[in-house]
Amino acid sequence: MTDYINIYRDELLKGVIPFWEKHSIDRENGGFFTCLDRTGKVYDTDKFIWLQARQVWMFATLYNTVEQKSEWLNIAKQGADFLLKHGMDSEGNWYFSLNREGQPLVQPYNIFSDCFAAMAFGALYKAVPNEEYALLAQRTFGNILKRRANTKGKYNKAYPGTRELKNFALPMILCNLSLEMEHLLDKQLVDELIEDVIHEVMDVFYNQDIDLILENVHLDGSLSDSFDGRLINPGHGIEAMWFIMDLGVRQNNAALIEKARTIMMRLLDYGWDQEHGGILYFMDRKGHPMQQLEWDQKLWWVHLESLVGLSKAYAYQPNEEVKDWFDKIHNYAWTHFRDEAHGEWFGYLHRDGSRLNELKGGKWKGCFHVPRGLMQVWKTLEKSEKRASKNSQVAPADN
Amino acid sequence: MTDYINIYRDELLKGVIPFWEKHSIDRENGGFFTCLDRTGKVYDTDKFIWLQARQVWMFATLYNTVEQKSEWLNIAKQGADFLLKHGMDSEGNWYFSLNREGQPLVQPYNIFSDCFAAMAFGALYKAVPNEEYALLAQRTFGNILKRRANTKGKYNKAYPGTRELKNFALPMILCNLSLEMEHLLDKQLVDELIEDVIHEVMDVFYNQDIDLILENVHLDGSLSDSFDGRLINPGHGIEAMWFIMDLGVRQNNAALIEKARTIMMRLLDYGWDQEHGGILYFMDRKGHPMQQLEWDQKLWWVHLESLVGLSKAYAYQPNEEVKDWFDKIHNYAWTHFRDEAHGEWFGYLHRDGSRLNELKGGKWKGCFHVPRGLMQVWKTLEKSEKRASKNSQVAPADN
Numbered sequence: 142m143t144d145y146i147n148i149y150r151d152e153l154l155k156g157v158i159p160f161w162e163k164h165s166i167d168r169e170n171g172g173f174f175t176c177l178d179r180t181g182k183v184y185d186t187d188k189f190i191w192l193q194a195r196q197v198w199m200f201a202t203l204y205n206t207v208e209q210k211s212e213w214l215n216i217a218k219q220g221a222d223f224l225l226k227h228g229m230d231s232e233g234n235w236y237f238s239l240n241r242e243g244q245p246l247v248q249p250y251n252i253f254s255d256c257f258a259a260m261a262f263g264a265l266y267k268a269v270p271n272e273e274y275a276l277l278a279q280r281t282f283g284n285i286l287k288r289r290a291n292t293k294g295k296y297n298k299a300y301p302g303t304r305e306l307k308n309f310a311l312p313m314i315l316c317n318l319s320l321e322m323e324h325l326l327d328k329q330l331v332d333e334l335i336e337d338v339i340h341e342v343m344d345v346f347y348n349q350d351i352d353l354i355l356e357n358v359h360l361d362g363s364l365s366d367s368f369d370g371r372l373i374n375p376g377h378g379i380e381a382m383w384f385i386m387d388l389g390v391r392q393n394n395a396a397l398i399e400k401a402r403t404i405m406m407r408l409l410d411y412g413w414d415q416e417h418g419g420i421l422y423f424m425d426r427k428g429h430p431m432q433q434l435e436w437d438q439k440l441w442w443v444h445l446e447s448l449v450g451l452s453k454a455y456a457y458q459p460n461e462e463v464k465d466w467f468d469k470i471h472n473y474a475w476t477h478f479r480d481e482a483h484g485e486w487f488g489y490l491h492r493d494g495s496r497l498n499e500l501k502g503g504k505w506k507g508c509f510h511v512p513r514g515l516m517q518v519w520k521t522l523e524k525s526e527k528r529a530s531k532n533s534q535v536a537p538a539d540n
Numbered sequence: 541m542t543d544y545i546n547i548y549r550d551e552l553l554k555g556v557i558p559f560w561e562k563h564s565i566d567r568e569n570g571g572f573f574t575c576l577d578r579t580g581k582v583y584d585t586d587k588f589i590w591l592q593a594r595q596v597w598m599f600a601t602l603y604n605t606v607e608q609k610s611e612w613l614n615i616a617k618q619g620a621d622f623l624l625k626h627g628m629d630s631e632g633n634w635y636f637s638l639n640r641e642g643q644p645l646v647q648p649y650n651i652f653s654d655c656f657a658a659m660a661f662g663a664l665y666k667a668v669p670n671e672e673y674a675l676l677a678q679r680t681f682g683n684i685l686k687r688r689a690n691t692k693g694k695y696n697k698a699y700p701g702t703r704e705l706k707n708f709a710l711p712m713i714l715c716n717l718s719l720e721m722e723h724l725l726d727k728q729l730v731d732e733l734i735e736d737v738i739h740e741v742m743d744v745f746y747n748q749d750i751d752l753i754l755e756n757v758h759l760d761g762s763l764s765d766s767f768d769g770r771l772i773n774p775g776h777g778i779e780a781m782w783f784i785m786d787l788g789v790r791q792n793n794a795a796l797i798e799k800a801r802t803i804m805m806r807l808l809d810y811g812w813d814q815e816h817g818g819i820l821y822f823m824d825r826k827g828h829p830m831q832q833l834e835w836d837q838k839l840w841w842v843h844l845e846s847l848v849g850l851s852k853a854y855a856y857q858p859n860e861e862v863k864d865w866f867d868k869i870h871n872y873a874w875t876h877f878r879d880e881a882h883g884e885w886f887g888y889l890h891r892d893g894s895r896l897n898e899l900k901g902g903k904w905k906g907c908f909h910v911p912r913g914l915m916q917v918w919k920t921l922e923k924s925e926k927r928a929s930k931n932s933q934v935a936p937a938d939n
Contacts, residue, residue: 176829184828185767236699245699295694300635300644368584368903429583430575430899434834434888437896489833491890497836500829504767 142455142464145471146522152479153515158203160484160501161508165196166216170241172223175507179499180483186241190228192507194235194257197221199508201264206520214268221265221274224258233280250296255285256314263322278325282318285311286334306357306369309377312341316384320391335388342381343400352407353426354378368432373424375412376443379405383450383517386457402454402463409447409466417493418473420444437492441506444474445514452518456525486511541854541863544870545921551878552914557602559883559900560595560907565615569640571622574906578898579882585640589627591906593634593656596620597720598907600663605919613667620664620673623657632679649695654684655713662721677724681717685733705756705768708776711740715783719790734787741780742799751806752825753777767831772823774811775842778804782849782916785856801853801862808846808865816892817872819843837896838889840905843873844913851917855924885910 164181165173175192176185200217204210227243228235234249235258249255262278265271291297292311299305315338323331345362347354356377357369364370382405389398412420419439425431451467454460477494478486485501500506563580564572574591575584599616603609626642627634633648634657648654661677664670690696691710698705714737722730744761746753755771758764781804788797811819818838824830850866853859876893877885884900899905 178829184826185765187766237697240702244702246702248697248699250697296697298636298647298649298695300647303639303643303645366584367586427583430577430897430902432903434837434896438833492896493892497833497891498829503829504831 142452142459142467142522143526145452145467146519146526149515149519149522153512153519154207156479156481156484157486157512157515161196161199161512162212162216165502165508166219167223167241170223170243171219171226172239172243173220173508175502176504177485177500177502179480179487179501181485181501184500185503187246187504188223188239188241188243189504189507190224190235190237190239190254191251191257191505192502192509193220193224193228194254194261195507195509197224197261198257198264199512201261201268203512203516204268205264207516217261217265217268221261224261225273225277228258233284235281248296250293252285252288252292252311253314255281255288256311256318259285260318260321263325266325275325278322282322282326285315285318304365304367305360306365307360309342309346309354309356309381312338312346313377313381313384316342316381316388320384320387335392339385339388339397342385343397343404347378347404351426352404353411354381354404354408355426366427371425371427371429372431372433373411373426374422375408375420375424376422376440376446378408379412379420379443379450380446382408383446383453386450386453390457398457402457405450405454406462406466409451409470412443414439414492419477419490419492419494420447420470421492438497439477439490439492439494441474441478441486441488442510442514444470444478445510448474449514449517449521452521456521541851541858541866541921542925544851544866545918545925548914548918548921552911552918553606555878555880555883556885556911556914560598560911561611561615564595564901564907565618566622566640569622569642570618570625571638571642572619572907574901575903576884576899576901578879578886578900580884580900583899584902586645586903587622587638587640587642588903588906589623589634589636589638589653590650590656590904591901591908592619592623592627593653593660594906594908596623596660597656597663598911600660600667602911602915603667604663606915616660616664616667620660623660624672624676627657632683634680647695649692651684651687651691651710652713654680654687655710655717658684659717659720662724665724674724677721681721681725684714684717703764703766704759705764705766706759708741708745708753708755708780711737711745712776712780712783715741715780715787719783719786734791738784738787738796741784742796742803746777746803750825751803752810753780753803753807754825765826770824770826770828771830771832772810772825773821774807774819774823775821775839775845777807778811778819778842778849779845781807782845782852785849785852789856797856801856804849804853805861805865808850808869811842813838813891818876818889818891818893819846819869820891836891838876838891838893840873840877840885840887841909841913843869843877844909847873848913848916848920851920855920 164177167174172188172193173196174183178184197217197220200213204213227239235254236245236249237247237251237254259278259281262274266274319331319334356372356374359365382401385401386398414421420443422438422440423433423436447470451463455463487496488506489497491497563576566573571587571592572595573582577583596616596619599612603612626638634653635644635648636646636650636653658677658680661673665673718730718733755773756768781800784800785797813820819842821837821839822832822835846869850862854862887905888896890896
């Protein structure tokens with residue numbers, strides 16, 4: 142796995158980050174363009190809070206963990222300025238999208254706007270100890286917890302009482318967000334929250350009987366035989382498993398890490414398309430036809446999250462099966478998603494691996510999964526390598 | 541085109557209607573199952589108001605226009621009973637979906653539930669002069685007109701004032717619904733409404749400069765350079781053009797019919813996939829990447845609506861270009877969508893024509909576009925044939 146360290150670092154620093162530095166900064170109105178075509182040309186100027194916040198997080202995190210480059214910090218800060226100025230309604234809820242100038246387009250119906258905003262300001266505060274950033278991250282985090290039971294508020298179209306389901310996405314994101322924001326939160330709150338979300342993810346949404354992670358279950362955790370209740374999103378589950386491995390490391394809980402690794406391997410196996418390669422986007426746990434017409438497409442983020450999960454599993458405990466899967470996903474991803482000619486990666490493939498569009502960014506794809514994934518794999522394997530080489534230096538003296 | 545008459549009639553009466561008669565009736569709870577796999581097996585029991593109402597309309601219309609079979613009327617009536625009992629909230633708004641027993645699952649956020657319910661009870665009243673049906677259709681129609689300006693009500697997530705767009709779907713459906721319900725509505729209301737929706741469709745959503753029908757425009761009719769404002773749905777536009785041709789016939793307006801035919805031919809040409817055949821689902825008028833990941837898929841209803849439009853254009857004015865297009869779409873549709881083995885048609889194909897699932901019905905596909913399309917083509921060509929043969933008998937005597 143050592144060879145991958147330089148490959149992932151170089152792709153991050155030479156292939157991907159320069160693309161966003163060069164093409165995504167809106168120097169006129171602030172914030173970022175994320176709708177970029179294959180070459181980086183802007184084809185739409187709307188600003189989606191998910192992606193604005195994720196790019197702030199990404200550049201702040203590069204500054205915090207890779208190198209303290211003032212260019213990176215400035216990019217993060219200019220995105221944060223735009224968000225501070227335009228991102229929220231009067232009650233501090235984050236809009237879903239804005240136009241180029243920052244006027245709201247879509248109401249704050251989506252709690253993940255708030256999650257990524259909190260994550261962004263949490264990371265930026267590590268780089269610049271500006272109390273405004275800390276307070277905003279904390280206030281937003283508090284707001285998320287308050288909205289947890291009905292995240293969509295008045296925009297919730299489910300009729301109460303007939304089929305109450307809970308959704309996997311928020312507990313999953315909180316696994317990651319609680320660690321991202323730990324430096325800004327009360328220790329007891331974090332400890333309790335982490336216990337809670339680990340339980341939700343590993344004991345409730347992960348269903349032992351079918352050995353899968355569900356996207357939606359009844360409030361009591363039981364299976365729902367409905368479109369939502371049959372839905373499996375292998376990439377989502379795989380991403381959650383590396384969040385859980387991170388929590389396992391924090392808690393020094395080997396059993397938790399081992400369980401997350403096992404579930405991740407199961408999901409890789411379950412989601413892998415035997416016919417064309419790549420991991421399917423959505424599946425029905427009973428094999429029924431799905432309402433998602435994109436079900437058999439191959440998405441960039443699914444494959445990057447898998448690479449992160451596998452690198453973490455390998456770093457924790459080197460293992461041939463994990464390495465083989467890493468090689469397999471790596472080969473698929475680098476052959477199909479990477480764009481050596483113009484930088485950044487393609488996002489969307491048909492089942493057979495052909496591209497269904499050539500965008501580098503859009504409404505849902507921005508400066509996030511590709512660079513975060515590359516950074517995570519690089520840093521994870523590098524750390525593991527250093528530890529191994531330190532151990533091997535120490536070992537002889539111990540003998 | 542004469543050969544097609546029997547082909548479409550037989551496919552309707554032998555290949556398609558028996559499938560729904562056999563597999564879709566819920567004899568325990570009333571209403572219809574629409575989630576049916578290739579062989580007709582029920583894979584989900586949720587009941588979507590769009591599809592419940594459309595099936596009532598379909599069987600009532602078969603009874604009204606094909607043959608007064610009591611089996612057909614009974615099927616329509618049992619669907620109507622279920623709708624009457626469970627379909628509405630206390631204010632007469634139609635829910636979006638119910639569970640098998642009829643308890644509401646999704647709130648009345650979608651005005652097309654109301655449109656198809658009004659259409660269903662309008663058709664059923666023609667078959668059975670039950671005043672309850674008439675009143676319900678009229679009240680629902682009034683409700684639709686009242687909700688026209690903000691169809692989603694409190695579920696509308698657009699922030700007011702930043703980018704106000706109006707959407708093509710409702711005026712388009714009203715072109716058809718106003719004719720479907722003419723027997724129940726005040727003549728002046730119908731005349732005014734028809735003028736209004738023809739204007740909206742032909743002068744506002746059809747944009748002369750780009751020679752396309754838009755899905756969304758600014759309130760003043762101008763183009764919006766945004767994801768929604770660039771969206772083209774060729775099948776939607778084509779379907780609307782046969783609604784307009786019907787209105788043109790009613791108004792005896794040859795220029796309107798000719799304009800609708802011309803726009804339809806343009807949309808067929810624009811939407812046709814030169815590479816793999818079939819009509820694309822969504823397009824961006826500037827050729828930009830789209831948020832709809834299903835953009836290049838081939839959907840059954842698009843092709844059936846095209847066949848209806850072409851048959852109507854041909855019946856009105858026989859023309860080689862129209863005939864060639866009919867042959868081309870017919871060949872594509874019958875090769876790719878038809879399922880001789882089990883009845884009904886497949887619904888969803890990848891760009892290359894391979895099937896992305898094998899459902900015969902689901903959340904959006906029910907007993908509607910296939911049988912309505914087959915019936916329309918059959919009846920349209922048959923009527924045109926009778927007229928032609930009558931004319932040719934008369935002609936010699938005139939010479």
